Amino acid sequence: MKQRMPLLITILLLGYAFLYGPIISLIVYSFNESRLVTVWGGFSTKWYAELMQNSQLLGAAWLSVRVAALTATIAVVLGTLAALALVRFRRFRGRGSLEVMVTAPLVMPEVIIGLSLLLLFVAMETTIGWPAGRGMTTIVIAHTTFAMAYVTVVVQSRLAHMDMSLEEAALDLGARPLKVFFTITLPIIAPALVAGWLLAFTLSLDDLVVASFVSGPGATTLPMVVYSSIRLGVSPEINALATIIVAIVSVAVLITGLLLWRQEKRKTERLP
Amino acid sequence: MSLKSTLPTARHLIIAVPWFWLALFFLLPFLFVLKISLSEPVLAQPPYFDLIREIEDGFVTIVLNFSNYQLLLEDSLYFKALLGSLKIAGISTLCCLLIGYPMAYAIARSPAHWRLPLLMLIILPFWTSFLIRIYAWIGILKGNGLLNGVLLWLGIIDSPLEILHTPVAVYIGVVYNYLPFVVLPLYATLIRLDTTLLEAAADLGCRPWKQFMLITLPLSLPGVFAGAMLVFIPVMGEFVIPDLLGGPDTLMLGKLMWTEFFSNKDWPLASSLAALLLVALIVPFVLLRHFERRAEEAAT
Structure with missing residues (x-):
């Protein structure tokens, strides 16, 4: 084992260099005075200033954040229900179909989800009049549909590894099932709900393809604006935007990571 | 289990x-x-004929139009796009495994308290925008981009490589x-x-490389196949x-579908x-479910 350590460390270093090199290059060039990627024109924060004045981009970002927050909240509720059904109820009619329907969106190409939902929305509008037109509502429904699958996976694994004796004790002592759920089950699976919410939020915030299909004229999300500006050519404003996103995400992930790590360490320390 | 016996109505709602x-x-x-794939395109909103049409007072007819599928069979463009998708998905899945397996192996063999941070570092880029990560590669790979700049400066190449x-x-x-x-x-x-x-x-004298080929690799195959399908x-x-x-000659089904829908408005x-x-995805999907189940069974 010992002799192979240098090889393994080299593999990891190369792998992480591949993963982080492009992101670091974006951050470095977001502070570049020059518009050209190959030329270093000196340190400057002017692209951040320009980004803050781009009202189209800011408007789209605000819409995306609202869509993502709504999506994440609905997806957590639906995903938790699906996870409860799959973990707690061993046998029920429709179990097989539910299993397939919660795993398929994880891998289903986005172009198929986008097109098929658009066709459904158009058909629903002509037959029952809802949803009237396409925009924020249709994007939220579409995003919830694939995001809830991810929430289900996260919550499912937490539920499966949960100690049932606390719930049983509470029921034996006469607590009502609903009360048991809210005072015992929910707090225990809360970390998974938070993780699922954050995952659903980022998935929604990041989606270009599905939103492009199901959105209407009035609703342009952040990825749609970023995509059209990338198609027009490299713009240093996008570098600045990327740096801001990377900064927010790293801080959030680092905090949760540290919390998890400390929890894990405490757990291992407590064991004899 | 406890919720089940006491709350029949809640059980139904949860499912x-x-x-x-x-x-x-x-x-x-x-x-x-x-x-819609069986209907005819028209210049209207929405841009297709309904299959079920009312001719006069209550008489309804269903018109099925197979010309779209006929076109898919006759025009070699679509067959090439299917092959292109299969080829790109296949080769990149293989590359992902060749790079990902050693990384996963190295993380699994690292000291226990390092594993979680190392895994977090794998997931972290995934949480930043997908579009922006692709955009980063445009800056690196283009003619006057970072990669060519570095290679020219080092004197490895004389003229910029065309990669983008x-x-x-x-x-x-x-x-x-x-x-x-x-x-x-x-x-x-x-x-x-x-x-x-x-x-x-090892006690019986098996060499590390042979141990890997005879024990580690075969036992990790369900994970290999599940990971492969998650990419493919x-x-x-x-x-x-x-x-x-990609360039104009990069033919893939997803891209072609997008063009037909957004540019040609042919729903x-x-x-x-x-x-x-x-x-085309049914077989890979069934394989994914199969290997995920096997990986789960191996765990329990």
């Missing part, structure tokens, strides 16, 4: 709410894809974005591997990567392409 949501917004839409808008750029983009999807399931199988088997083999299936329908990093043809893609 029914997510089931109906998914049936309505995930399953039912496929029927509409099938339906070629299949190579698409492979790089796919591997870069889908690497976490193979590392995570592989790590999960490798970490659960029974190390006493390796110790026994979505890449088959990938649009953004071939669109931004029926786009639907029949979606149906074709769905059929």
Whole structure:
């Protein structure tokens, strides 16, 4: 084992260099005075200033954040229900179909989800009049549909590894099932709900393809604006935007990571 | 289990709410894809003829139009796009495994308190925007980009390499974005591997390389196949990567579907392409479910 350590460390270093090199290059060039990627024109924060004045981009970002927050909240509720059904109820009619329907969106190409939902929305509008037109509502429904699958996976694994004796004790002592759920089950699976919410939020915030299909004229999300500006050519404003996103995400992930790590360490320390 | 016996109505609700949501917004839409793929395109809003048409007072006729599928069979463009998708998805899945397996193995063999931070570092890029990660590669790979700049400066090449808008750029983009999807399931199988088997083999004089080939690799195969399908299936329908990093000759089903839908406004043809893609994905999807189950069984 010992002799192979240098090889393994080299593999990891190369792998992480591949993963982080492009992101670091974006951050470095977001502070570049020059518009050209190959030329270093000196340190400057002017692209951040320009980004803050781009009202189209800011408007789209605000819409995306609202869509993502709504999506994440609905997806957590639906995903938790699906996870409860799959973990707690061993046998029920429709179990097989539910299993397939919660795993398929994880891998289903986005172009198929986008097109098929658009066709459904158009058909629903002509037959029952809802949803009237396409925009924020249709994007939220579409995003919830694939995001809830991810929430289900996260919550499912937490539920499966949960100690049932606390719930049983509470029921034996006469607590009502609903009360048991809210005072015992929910707090225990809360970390998974938070993780699922954050995952659903980022998935929604990041989606270009599905939103492009199901959105209407009035609703342009952040990825749609970023995509059209990338198609027009490299713009240093996008570098600045990327740096801001990377900064927010790293801080959030680092905090949760540290919390998890400390929890894990405490757990291992407590064991004899 | 305890909720089940005491709360029959809650039990029904817990099952029914997510089931109906998914049936309505995930399953039912496929029927509409099938339906629209059998209709004729028209210049209208929405741009297709309804299959069911009322001729006069209550008389209804159903007109099925198979010309879209006929076109898919006759025009070699669509067959080439299917082959292109299969080729790009296949090769990039292989590359993901070749890079991801050693990484997952190294993380699983690292000291216990390092594993979580190392895994977090694998997932972290996945949480930043997908589009922006692809955009980063445009800056690196283009003619006057970072990579050519460095290689020219080092004197390795004399003239800039043309990588952007070629299949190579698409492979790089796919591997870069889908690497976490193979590392995570592989790590999960490798970490659960029974190390006493390796110790026994070592005691009996088995060399490390042979131990790996005879024990580690065969036991991790369910993880390998599950990871492979997690990359292969979505890449088959990938649009953004071939669109931004690939060239005009990069033919893939997802990109072609997008063009038919957004540029040519041919909803029926786009639907029949979606149906074709769905059929092509049934076998990989069944394989994915099979290997995920086997990986689960191996764990318990």
